Amino acid sequence: MADRDPWEDDRRFSVSPQASWGETGAGFDERFRPLPPARERAIRRQALSQTYLIGIQGTDLVKIGITTNPQKRLTTLQTAHPSALVLLWTQPGDYEQILHAAFAERRTRGEWFDFSGAGDPVDAVMTVLSGHGL
Numbered sequence: 436m437a438d439r440d441p442w443e444d445d446r447r448f449s450v451s452p453q454a455s456w457g458e459t460g461a462g463f464d465e466r467f468r469p470l471p472p473a474r475e476r477a478i479r480r481q482a483l484s485q486t487y488l489i490g491i492q493g494t495d496l497v498k499i500g501i502t503t504n505p506q507k508r509l510t511t512l513q514t515a516h517p518s519a520l521v522l523l524w525t526q527p528g529d530y531e532q533i534l535h536a537a538f539a540e541r542r543t544r545g546e547w548f549d550f551s552g553a554g555d556p557v558d559a560v561m562t563v564l565s566g567h568g569l
Contacts, residue, residue: 486530488556492519495551496543499560501531524557530564537563 470478483503489512490497502508505525513520531546538559541548550556 484529485525485527486534487525488523488560490521490523490556491516492521494518495549495553495556497523497548497550497556498546499531499534499538499548500546501529524560526564526569528569530567530569533567534560534563 469475484501485503485505486499486501487505487508488497488499489509498512500508505522509520509522535542535546538548538550541550541553543549548556550559553559
């Protein structure tokens with residue numbers, strides 16, 4: 436059973452072995468295989484991702500994360516948080532790993548970072564990203 440081709444039962448995307456590419460006559464001997472749904476979702480999410488900073492109002496604590504909808508993410512986090520949260524910054528693309536690595540010594544827990552003594556968290560993030568050509 437381990438040798439079974441996971442695409443074997445999916446005939447929706449089959450292509451005849453006689454199919455050829457354009458006028459070159461080059462044979463096309465492999466049928467088209469779509470991406471697995473999980474991989475397709477991951478690629479779509481990557482394309483739509485936004486990196487965000489959410490701060491706890493009145494503190495220097497900031498969450499660095501990614502989402503496809505920063506406002507919805509803020510609302511979700513606020514539901515479980517007793518203090519007011521503020522969306523500080525968003526940027527299209529996934530820069531989460533870069534920022535987590537750059538501020539690793541400021542990590543308090545999970546994706547939360549303490550920017551005490553670092554000035555404005557948005558300025559600190561922009562400085563890091565400018566060093567990466569962004």
